[in-house]
Amino acid sequence: MYGSYTGRSRTRGRAAGLRTTGTAAALGAALLLAGCSGDGEGDEKKSAPTVEQQPKDKDPYWVNPDGNAARQVAAYSEDGDEKNAELIRKIARQPVGEWIGPDNPENEVKGVTEAAAAVDRDALLVLYNIPHRDCGQFSKGGASDGNAYRAWLDSVAKGIGDRSATVILEPDALLHLVDGCTPQEFHEERYDLLKGAIQRLKQQPATKVYLDAGNAGWQSPDALFQPLQRAGIAEADGFSLNVSNFQTTAVSTEFGKKLSEKIGNKPFVIDTSRNGNGPYTGGDPAESWCNPPGRALGEAPTTQTGDERVDAYLWIKRPGESDGDCKGGPKAGAWWPEYALGLAGATK
Numbered sequence: 001m002y003g004s005y006t007g008r009s010r011t012r013g014r015a016a017g018l019r020t021t022g023t024a025a026a027l028g029a030a031l032l033l034a035g036c037s038g039d040g041e042g043d044e045k046k047s048a049p050t051v052e053q054q055p056k057d058k059d060p061y062w063v064n065p066d067g068n069a070a071r072q073v074a075a076y077s078e079d080g081d082e083k084n085a086e087l088i089r090k091i092a093r094q095p096v097g098e099w100i101g102p103d104n105p106e107n108e109v110k111g112v113t114e115a116a117a118a119v120d121r122d123a124l125l126v127l128y129n130i131p132h133r134d135c136g137q138f139s140k141g142g143a144s145d146g147n148a149y150r151a152w153l154d155s156v157a158k159g160i161g162d163r164s165a166t167v168i169l170e171p172d173a174l175l176h177l178v179d180g181c182t183p184q185e186f187h188e189e190r191y192d193l194l195k196g197a198i199q200r201l202k203q204q205p206a207t208k209v210y211l212d213a214g215n216a217g218w219q220s221p222d223a224l225f226q227p228l229q230r231a232g233i234a235e236a237d238g239f240s241l242n243v244s245n246f247q248t249t250a251v252s253t254e255f256g257k258k259l260s261e262k263i264g265n266k267p268f269v270i271d272t273s274r275n276g277n278g279p280y281t282g283g284d285p286a287e288s289w290c291n292p293p294g295r296a297l298g299e300a301p302t303t304q305t306g307d308e309r310v311d312a313y314l315w316i317k318r319p320g321e322s323d324g325d326c327k328g329g330p331k332a333g334a335w336w337p338e339y340a341l342g343l344a345g346a347t348k
Contacts, residue, residue, distance in 0.1 A: 061095035078324035087344040104196025175214035195232030216255035225262035244317040272298030273315035296346035
């Protein structure tokens with residue numbers, strides 16, 4: 001039953017709704033960066049929101065000018081709703097993870113990485129397609145079997161090519177081995193797939209790989225370090241924490257350092273996309289992770305964390321996209337403007 005394990009990161013699927021990916025994203029970026037579009041009536045033109053890149057020395061990751069948030073800003077602006085447009089700009093101006101889909105991954109990844117390279121930025125990619133994903137729950141799915149996953153992963157790597165990319169590898173996949181959610185019969189294959197994925201991605205000359213390690217509210221460092229070693233963390237650039245979760249940055253940093261000490265002082269990245277007010281403590285504890293109310297955006301993405309062990313604060317989960325059809329939300333990964341407004345409005 002979904003939600004029967006407490007403390008999960010609940011990565012919740014791909015983006016839907018307004019999302020544009022691949023070569024379409026690159027084209028959309030060019031259109032939005034142009035800054036305006038004609039409405040076909042007289043000399044009046046309606047301005048599209050121009051989304052600028054963040055300073056590269058502070059945040060080298062690509063801001064997608066045609067992402068869900070940017071398009072929502074355009075819709076609000078067109079309707080004359082500048083109050084809500086300004087709130088959603090808090091999200092639209094920041095780089096967020098591009099969750100790569102199961103179909104035609106090479107072209108999708110090529111489009112994203114080319115768009116990023118065109119403005120001298122790095123792509124931030126999230127791979128979430130492991131077989132038996134999410135234990136058959138809200139974000140169930142993934143590749144049909146190990147061979148299908150290897151072929152998909154190979155296409156992703158080819159799409160990256162020699163362009164700069166940071167990959168967050170399979171949120172929840174390792175933790176579901178540790179917490180017993182994934183049946184024992186699939187464990188050996190999954191370890192092999194994760195290790196092979198790291199090895200394949202690291203063949204790309206400018207690719208960094210962070211293997212997901214859940215969040216500080218899920219499992220202890222003592223329970224995680226051996227599974228991480230078995231999954232090939234030694235060959236990865238580090239691990240990721242707090243994907244789609246709400247643990248504070250301070251708590252995540254403390255947890256990450258304890259885990260890092262057990263695996264050769266590997267660095268890590270923290271998802272700060274929605275952790276501004278910390279975890280939700282109301283309602284059913286089994287669903288505290290799913291579209292919790294009253295949450296806020298966390299620290300803006302940056303590689304200047306002030307901590308040598310923390311490589312970056314990243315927005316891996318895309319703020320405003322649903323965790324699943326709970327608390328009135330749409331399906332996992334779908335854009336939910338009301339929730340996005342709540343996050344932005346609660347942010348100081």
